Amino acid sequence: MRKKQLIAGNWKMNGGLAANQILIDALLQGMGSPACDVALCVPAPYFSQVQALLSGTSTALGAQDVSAQLQGAFTGEQSVSMLCDFGVRYAIVGHSERRQLHGETDELVAAKASAVLGKGITPIVCVGETLAQREAGHTEAVVKHQLAAVIHANGHCISEIVVAYEPVWAIGTGVTASPDQAQAVHAMLRAQLRHAASEHANDIRIIYGGSMNAANAGELLAQADIDGGLIGGASLKAPDFLKIIAAAC
Numbered sequence: 001m002r003k004k005q006l007i008a009g010n011w012k013m014n015g016g017l018a019a020n021q022i023l024i025d026a027l028l029q030g031m032g033s034p035a036c037d038v039a040l041c042v043p044a045p046y047f048s049q050v051q052a053l054l055s056g057t058s059t060a061l062g063a064q065d066v067s068a069q070l071q072g073a074f075t076g077e078q079s080v081s082m083l084c085d086f087g088v089r090y091a092i093v094g095h096s097e098r099r100q101l102h103g104e105t106d107e108l109v110a111a112k113a114s115a116v117l118g119k120g121i122t123p124i125v126c127v128g129e130t131l132a133q134r135e136a137g138h139t140e141a142v143v144k145h146q147l148a149a150v151i152h153a154n155g156h157c158i159s160e161i162v163v164a165y166e167p168v169w170a171i172g173t174g175v176t177a178s179p180d181q182a183q184a185v186h187a188m189l190r191a192q193l194r195h196a197a198s199e200h201a202n203d204i205r206i207i208y209g210g211s212m213n214a215a216n217a218g219e220l221l222a223q224a225d226i227d228g229g230l231i232g233g234a235s236l237k238a239p240d241f242l243k244i245i246a247a248a249c
């Protein structure tokens with residue numbers, strides 16, 4: 001039996017004290033009791049504010065990144081225990097913006113997943129190919145290689161992860177993978193997970209990210225192997241994010 005769908009907002013480097021309050025008030029008012037799981041992955045300086053705003057609700061607080069190191073001389077980084085201090089339940093690891101702009105390798109992403117799993121936080125492990133890689137026919141090899149590193153490092157608790165398929169060419173571009181394109185990659189990832197964790201593969205959520213919006217969410221979320229969404233731009237607009245949540249539920 002598949003888990004509930006997960007709709008996670010990735011605010012990226014957006015927000016402000018006043019704007020966060022307005023957005024979250026509108027979300028909580030409009031959401032009622034959703035049948036799917038909902039998370040907000042917010043910039044670290046707002047953990048405290050958002051934790052307070054979400055307290056007593058079913059919406060979870062998420063982080064956008066985490067250090068693989070536990071503590072020490074790592075200027076600018078946040079450790080897993082710092083995330084725990086604020087009740088963070090999900091941490092995105094390996095977002096393509098981190099891989100591309102900060103040179104994060106598959107091995108580092110796997111180490112970050114291990115670090116959060118060790119403290120009971122669910123990693124949302126992002127994988128995805130660039131346009132050039134898709135056009136060269138390398139999509140399957142690229143996403144499988146990215147996921148393999150995480151499976152290799154975390155085989156014993158692989159059922160605790162969430163995988164996010166985010167084709168790089170669809171992120172922030174307004175170009176979405178078609179439901180068939182997304183489903184095909186999700187099915188490949190599911191098969192890889194089945195190989196690694198046969199009895200748990202159907203329980204592992206594989207969510208889609210990349211220009212998901214209120215208009216296209218329903219069709220994407222209806223695909224057999226799409227178990228939710230990781231939403232960038234549309235998560236900053238309460239009416240749009242609420243429509244996506246409704247489509248998942």
Ligand code: 13P
Pocket residue numbers: 010095166170171172173174209210211212230231232233234
């Ligand atoms: P957009 O929804 O803005 O394309 O961003 C997707 C994303 O990168 C979520 O992590």
